[in-house]
Amino acid sequence: MLRRALLAALPALALALPAAAQDRVMNLYSARHYDTDRALYEEFTRETGIRVRLIEGNADQLIERIRAEGRNSPADVFLTVDAARLARAASAGILAAHGSQVIDQRVPATLRDPGGLWFAVTQRARVLMYDKERGVPAGLTRYEDLAKPEFRGMICVRTGSHPYNTSMAASVLAADGPEATEAWARGVAANLARPPQGGDRDQINALPTGACRIAISNTYYLGGYGRSTNPAERAIFDRTGVIFPNQAPGDRGAHVNISGAGLVATAPNRDNAIRFLEFMTTHKAQEMFALGNMEYPVVEDAPMHPALRSMGTFRGEAVAAQRNLDNTPQALQLMQRAGWN
Numbered sequence: 001m002l003r004r005a006l007l008a009a010l011p012a013l014a015l016a017l018p019a020a021a022q023d024r025v026m027n028l029y030s031a032r033h034y035d036t037d038r039a040l041y042e043e044f045t046r047e048t049g050i051r052v053r054l055i056e057g058n059a060d061q062l063i064e065r066i067r068a069e070g071r072n073s074p075a076d077v078f079l080t081v082d083a084a085r086l087a088r089a090a091s092a093g094i095l096a097a098h099g100s101q102v103i104d105q106r107v108p109a110t111l112r113d114p115g116g117l118w119f120a121v122t123q124r125a126r127v128l129m130y131d132k133e134r135g136v137p138a139g140l141t142r143y144e145d146l147a148k149p150e151f152r153g154m155i156c157v158r159t160g161s162h163p164y165n166t167s168m169a170a171s172v173l174a175a176d177g178p179e180a181t182e183a184w185a186r187g188v189a190a191n192l193a194r195p196p197q198g199g200d201r202d203q204i205n206a207l208p209t210g211a212c213r214i215a216i217s218n219t220y221y222l223g224g225y226g227r228s229t230n231p232a233e234r235a236i237f238d239r240t241g242v243i244f245p246n247q248a249p250g251d252r253g254a255h256v257n258i259s260g261a262g263l264v265a266t267a268p269n270r271d272n273a274i275r276f277l278e279f280m281t282t283h284k285a286q287e288m289f290a291l292g293n294m295e296y297p298v299v300e301d302a303p304m305h306p307a308l309r310s311m312g313t314f315r316g317e318a319v320a321a322q323r324n325l326d327n328t329p330q331a332l333q334l335m336q337r338a339g340w341n
């Protein structure tokens, strides 16, 4: 009797389970790997009851995986670092417009896709740094200035072919055109203090030693020194000044890159995914996401680490993800022809 009752109940259970599971789950395909991100997903679950299933990988693998899974893909949200990768995801057809007014209201238009396919959750700028004890290099306010002859032998920067530099050059290319960009790259190459070596941190470290007067770096590397418990790193933070380039009224703003997210076109848990995307624009989420890598929040008035605040405020260039993706091969070619290796 009991067994028969159980058997009779089974089909109903089997039917009920997937629906219930669908109500409380969201599958996140993420190419960001920070512990603070995980804490944030737990907070989302606490607030909404929606569990976050995290699938991590590198961005290009995740895009390919979502494409290969097709209509059966469990992916609801795609999250990655680098605007060009978001553009690649968009052109691969794996993203759909989120259609959320909450997101459009909270995230400035310069930091999201006009069609709603992706938006930034954090931002970083590529900036110029100098040693405060040696003083600001006079006349250095724009990326274009880096090519001026008065800065001969002063610049430290990692290899030109690194995506951070090709992306910066792609932005110069969009603003100034190919001829000016090649001349610029030639000028920068002529102004290097030493052959390119190491990463952005190594360029910052070389400022107080006097090996270079100008370092090109992403903001979060210096930000990381600002919250470091290592006294040597704190000392470098204290004596390093930041120039946010191209800030004059009418100029295009500092070159910005982002971490960003988008709704997957085939999302099986669409409503949960949009709730999650909107959650990422709350002050709490913004603060935690930004802290993961000492990046800047994208939402106005979101809390910011004091080390970042002390580096100053800036106006960022509009993030043109597709343009960056399209321009980068030509930018790299121009740089190589100009001898910026």
Ligand code: FE
Pocket: 218
């Ligand atoms: Fe980096």
